[in-house]
Amino acid sequence: MSKRVSPQQVLEALKGVEDAAQQKDIVSLGYVKDVEVASDRTVIVIEMKAAAPPKANSQLAAAIRKAVEAIGAPKVEVEIATPSAAPPKTQSNLIPRVKATVAVASGKGGVGKSTVAANLAVALYRQGAKVGLMDTDVYGPSVPSLMGGKQEPHVVEGKLEPPVEWGIKIISMGYFLPQDEAVIWRGPMLHKTIQQFLGDVNWGDLDYLVMDLPPGTGDIQLSLSQTIPLTGAVIVSTPQDLALDVAWKAIAMFRKLNIPILGIVENMSYYVCPHCGVREEIFGHGGAREAADRLGIPFLGEIPLDPKIRIQSDAGRPIALDLNSPLAEAYQAVAKALSDQVSRAGEEVPQIITE
Amino acid sequence: MVSTPRTIRLHGEGNELVIEWADGHHSAFSYQYLRDRCPCATCLDTEAAAPWEPGPLPMFGSGPLKPEKAELVGRYALQIYWSDGHSTGIYTFDYLRDLCPCDGCEAARDKVQ
Numbered sequence: 001m002s003k004r005v006s007p008q009q010v011l012e013a014l015k016g017v018e019d020a021a022q023q024k025d026i027v028s029l030g031y032v033k034d035v036e037v038a039s040d041r042t043v044i045v046i047e048m049k050a051a052a053p054p055k056a057n058s059q060l061a062a063a064i065r066k067a068v069e070a071i072g073a074p075k076v077e078v079e080i081a082t083p084s085a086a087p088p089k090t091q092s093n094l095i096p097r098v099k100a101t102v103a104v105a106s107g108k109g110g111v112g113k114s115t116v117a118a119n120l121a122v123a124l125y126r127q128g129a130k131v132g133l134m135d136t137d138v139y140g141p142s143v144p145s146l147m148g149g150k151q152e153p154h155v156v157e158g159k160l161e162p163p164v165e166w167g168i169k170i171i172s173m174g175y176f177l178p179q180d181e182a183v184i185w186r187g188p189m190l191h192k193t194i195q196q197f198l199g200d201v202n203w204g205d206l207d208y209l210v211m212d213l214p215p216g217t218g219d220i221q222l223s224l225s226q227t228i229p230l231t232g233a234v235i236v237s238t239p240q241d242l243a244l245d246v247a248w249k250a251i252a253m254f255r256k257l258n259i260p261i262l263g264i265v266e267n268m269s270y271y272v273c274p275h276c277g278v279r280e281e282i283f284g285h286g287g288a289r290e291a292a293d294r295l296g297i298p299f300l301g302e303i304p305l306d307p308k309i310r311i312q313s314d315a316g317r318p319i320a321l322d323l324n325s326p327l328a329e330a331y332q333a334v335a336k337a338l339s340d341q342v343s344r345a346g347e348e349v350p351q352i353i354t355e
Numbered sequence: 356m357v358s359t360p361r362t363i364r365l366h367g368e369g370n371e372l373v374i375e376w377a378d379g380h381h382s383a384f385s386y387q388y389l390r391d392r393c394p395c396a397t398c399l400d401t402e403a404a405a406p407w408e409p410g411p412l413p414m415f416g417s418g419p420l421k422p423e424k425a426e427l428v429g430r431y432a433l434q435i436y437w438s439d440g441h442s443t444g445i446y447t448f449d450y451l452r453d454l455c456p457c458d459g460c461e462a463a464r465d466k467v468q
Contacts, residue, residue: 225430228429229429229430230430257429257430258359258429258430258448259429259430349427349430350359350362350427350448351361351362351363352363352365352425352426353362353363353365354365354424355365355368
């Protein structure tokens, strides 16, 4: 059993770690936000002043871990938060303190929308943003399982207090239903639920509210698009023609509703065989990028098909939380591209003036 | 792409709803003109069944019709709450732009027809 290391000793060790871009140690740069030393683990929270590429962040995390482990600190965990580009303000009375609302949609089901939505929320949070995740898939809510946790929403002063998992405020129909019950509703009930998820939940100040949509172009999509002026939509598709053909329907719907398309994410883009390392393109590859080019829509990135994503998702710990994982880096890259698009999608919502 | 207004002005004095579009174009709609073109299902059906004609005795009317308020519908449309309680019409921005009564737009429409 090693001798207990004090936070001062950790801080002293951190003075030996340099930010490569600034060529200065991270303590005098003011990056170190918090140091916690418990008997079984050490948590170091770093807050960067400017956004850095995920690669630079993971190198910095590795350097920190090495320096702090050298003085005998137990199980070192490094969290790096970087400020993201400030999104424009959404004008909605229902959620006045939410800056950007991003709908994650697809044409077809089963392309991994919910997984992408949950991991994007985590990746945006890791970039330093305040993030909420709203599961609008009332029939098949999967966000509570993806994000793990046993908390439930509770009512405080007439508003629903959303559970917070991995730093993200979450609401989902899954919290209100026993596992073996189903929601069997027609449109008007769905509409009411969407309004309540927006207006009756205490979202507080958020930079991003990420919304996981059900597949298709139906009641929920329409209710959401009518209830608030969405900042934009992210389309998730797998690379094969079948999925892309249907994704086009979702794009057409958002165009009709004047909602900017922030970009396409290609999910299950390729598979790297764990035995021989050969890259297998199960659903074809690059289809989404080509479609994006053809339609004049930004391409946000590709996420490989990897059993680790499924395992972590089933365990309720999104893969985007893992430092130093190439999968998490893929999500970081998509989140960065998304926040760039959001800061650009600042087309003003029309103003109504009554005289 | 869908036409987008920059401002939508309910001009009480002038009995007009004035839209300044993102491309700089101006549209001034009289309230009656807009109400006569309400796109809701009930109004469209009524219109199709029996086109409205002015009656001889408008004594039961409660003064000229005007919007009590107007609200945005997401990013693509306007919902008008009329003083007689009617509010089911959702006027998409594209529809409003197509309805623009200015001389230039009238002329363009005549040409197409």
